[in-house]
Amino acid sequence: MELYYSLSVMIVIASIFAYCNVRFLKLPSTIGVMVIAMVASLALVFFGDSVPKLSSRIATLIAGFNLTEVLMGAMLNFMLFAGAIHINLRDLTEQRTPIVTFSTVSVIISTFAVGTLLYFLPMKGIDIPYIYCLLFGALISPTDPVAVLSVLKGANVRKALETKIAGESLFNDGMAVVMFAVILQIAQENSTEFTLLNIMWLFVREAGGGFLLGIVLGIIASKAMQKINDYKVSVLITLSVVMGGYLVAQWLKVSGPLTMVFAGLIIGNFRKRWAMSVVTKDYLDKFWELNDEILNAILFLFIGFYLLIIPDLNTYWIPGLASVLIVLLSRFISIWLPAKFITFKEKFSKDTLKILVWGGLRGGVSIALALSIDEGPYKKTIVAITYFVVVFSIIVQGLSIGKITKKMLGKQ
Numbered sequence: 001m002e003l004y005y006s007l008s009v010m011i012v013i014a015s016i017f018a019y020c021n022v023r024f025l026k027l028p029s030t031i032g033v034m035v036i037a038m039v040a041s042l043a044l045v046f047f048g049d050s051v052p053k054l055s056s057r058i059a060t061l062i063a064g065f066n067l068t069e070v071l072m073g074a075m076l077n078f079m080l081f082a083g084a085i086h087i088n089l090r091d092l093t094e095q096r097t098p099i100v101t102f103s104t105v106s107v108i109i110s111t112f113a114v115g116t117l118l119y120f121l122p123m124k125g126i127d128i129p130y131i132y133c134l135l136f137g138a139l140i141s142p143t144d145p146v147a148v149l150s151v152l153k154g155a156n157v158r159k160a161l162e163t164k165i166a167g168e169s170l171f172n173d174g175m176a177v178v179m180f181a182v183i184l185q186i187a188q189e190n191s192t193e194f195t196l197l198n199i200m201w202l203f204v205r206e207a208g209g210g211f212l213l214g215i216v217l218g219i220i221a222s223k224a225m226q227k228i229n230d231y232k233v234s235v236l237i238t239l240s241v242v243m244g245g246y247l248v249a250q251w252l253k254v255s256g257p258l259t260m261v262f263a264g265l266i267i268g269n270f271r272k273r274w275a276m277s278v279v280t281k282d283y284l285d286k287f288w289e290l291n292d293e294i295l296n297a298i299l300f301l302f303i304g305f306y307l308l309i310i311p312d313l314n315t316y317w318i319p320g321l322a323s324v325l326i327v328l329l330s331r332f333i334s335i336w337l338p339a340k341f342i343t344f345k346e347k348f349s350k351d352t353l354k355i356l357v358w359g360g361l362r363g364g365v366s367i368a369l370a371l372s373i374d375e376g377p378y379k380k381t382i383v384a385i386t387y388f389v390v391v392f393s394i395i396v397q398g399l400s401i402g403k404i405t406k407k408m409l410g411k412q
Contacts, residue, residue, distance in 0.1 A: 055308060084268060115134035182199055320384060367386055
């Protein structure tokens with residue numbers, strides 16, 4: 001009952017904020033909800049005394065959710081599936097080399113670039129060991145598929161470039177989660193079992209297992225829908241793929257997010273290739289689009305209200321803003337190096353590189369990973385600077401990527 005109460009309150013607040021955004025701010029829906037939530041949070045922080053217990057009640061409500069479990073174990077699976085089901089597999093295949101490179105090699109480069117710069121640049125308020133700097137690098141390096149796919153819908157990005165950015169964000173979670181898990185184990189002095197062979201096996205099991213499971217689930221579900229062609233049962237089948245597929249992925253200890261991505265790709269492209277009634281296609285599209293919008297609104301509401309439960313956030317302004325610059329510089333290095341030394345089918349122009357760098361948004365996944373770190377002397381700092389980077393990324397980069405793309409590529 002407590003969970004139902006909490007979710008009910010969050011959905012009511014999200015709907016009110018979404019209405020205010022559409023009525024007055026007219027920002028992209030998810031960003032607008034987050035901005036209003038942040039303004040409300042700041043108002044509660046500064047004027048909370050005039051409304052007795054309201055600030056503490058909302059803070060308690062937000063803290064009552066295990067964001068790591070809620071996001072990584074539930075919301076992310078729905079949103080990844082919803083994003084993947086609308087992506088054209090042929091477009092993805094044409095851009096396979098840059099997508100694979102940016103979702104693996106670039107994540108590794110960015111992790112070490114962020115960690116090294118954070119450790120060696122003297123900053124007041126940042127005094128954490130190198131291994132924890134690398135841990136921050138691992139959790140902040142993957143671009144967030146939820147934020148990226150949400151913003152790209154209205155960003156007016158060229159199709160090939162949109163596919164690169166969206167494809168990278170969908171696939172780089174597997175590499176990032178493995179790197180984060182390994183570095184976290186080392187940081188917590190449980191590294192005896194982590195040899196190079198074990199690390200490679202962990203990655204193969206997570207990424208390869210997620211790939212195979214997603215393909216199998218996608219094919220089974222697609223064949224089943226083909227035989228019945230009933231929109232109500234088809235929607236139910238896709239729901240079972242997401243919810244049941246995640247349970248299977250957990251049991252097999254493979255990547256749940258990658259499972260959802262590949263299952264969504266197979267089902268989404270199956271509809272285009274084989275006969276499926278217009279009614280069924282329409283219901284599937286609208287059902288998953290609606291799910292995506294609702295869950296995005298709730299997630300970004302979480303991010304906005306999270307201001308209330310980060311203690312002494314005002315003391316992290318300098319390290320937070322410095323971390324934003326470090327992450328942007330590291331993102332540039334991680335994109336520029338592969339583009340310079342790896343031969344791609346398409347040569348990357350300077351403008352394309354800039355858009356790839358600026359379009360690499362961070363979101364709820366980074367915050368969830370930061371919160372999953374065990375309590376210790378460095379967790380508060382890592383969570384705070386992660387919050388700064390995510391908020392800057394979503395608001396500043398998210399709201400400007402469309403205008404920057406139009407200016408650089410001459411879009412009309």
